[in-house]
Amino acid sequence: MSANPHVLVVDDEPDLAELYASWLRDEYTVETAHDGPSALEQFDETVDVVLLDRRMPGVSGDEVLEQIRNRGTDCSVAMITAVDPDFDILELGFDAYLTKPVGETALKDVIDRLLRRSDYTDTLQTFFSKLSKREALMAEKPQFQLDADERYQRLEAEIETLRQQSESHLAELDGEDFEALFYRLDS
Structure with missing residues (x-):
């Protein structure tokens, strides 16, 4: 992990992604992406944590997660979604699952964990x-x-x-x- 942890926030709602980023910028290096292809383009080995919306049009968060895991990095991924968890999450390789709405404290706590x-x-x-x-x-x-x-x-x-x-x-x-x-x- 780098000295200043690098967080990639991925959400198809730009205002929400920017809100999360504003909460985190004092403690982390933060980037935002508003769709799956942009997230995958911005993702590299310097990213320590990805905050990933599960339901996005086009390339879903599930697909982005799979591609991140296929790259073989040791990055942690927290799914942040309005979708309540169901048994399908057992097949996904995320490290934490948060259901929206998520507050600033909960967001920082999950990253710290x-x-x-x-x-x-x-x-x-x-x-x-x-x-x-x-x-x-x-x-x-x-x-x-x-x-x-x-x-x-x-x-x-x-x-x-x-x-x-x-x-x-x-x-x-x-x-x-x-x-x-x-x-x-x-x-």
């Missing part, structure tokens, strides 16, 4: 990668060689730092976020 989840996921993936390296070395090298190697000692220090960061991130997530995160990691 999604950014925290992203931080936690990145930290956790790095942590597990380092653990795998340690396990491989431990299976092949005697302990005295591991203890004497500076690179291994750095690895151990990195693992401890990542463990602490993971615990810190985990403490920030509430029960709902924690559960949603593990569903996302499991998919």
Whole structure:
């Protein structure tokens, strides 16, 4: 995630997209798009969060979401829509679902939660990668060689730092976020 998170607001109602953007500009880099093709044109790897209207004429939010996911980025997507959720949402790859009307506080809260989840996921993936390296070395090298190697000692220090960061991130997530995160990691 970038130092100043990048949010793309996509809604076919320009006034609503601009209202959301005005609420967010003090804290985030914000772009707006008013249809699916424009959203896909503006979307790139720098976008951290997409706020996506589900029902738009032409290319729907569902289609935009599918194309975003097909690009393989780790961006979070919140569907913001007047459509009440039904079982069809089980097939969609969004990270949060908000039903309109959405207020400023709710909008900022969902973005903050999604950014925290992203931080936690990145930290956790790095942590597990380092653990795998340690396990491989431990299976092949005697302990005295591991203890004497500076690179291994750095690895151990990195693992401890990542463990602490993971615990810190985990403490920030509430029960709902924690559960949603593990569903996302499991998919």
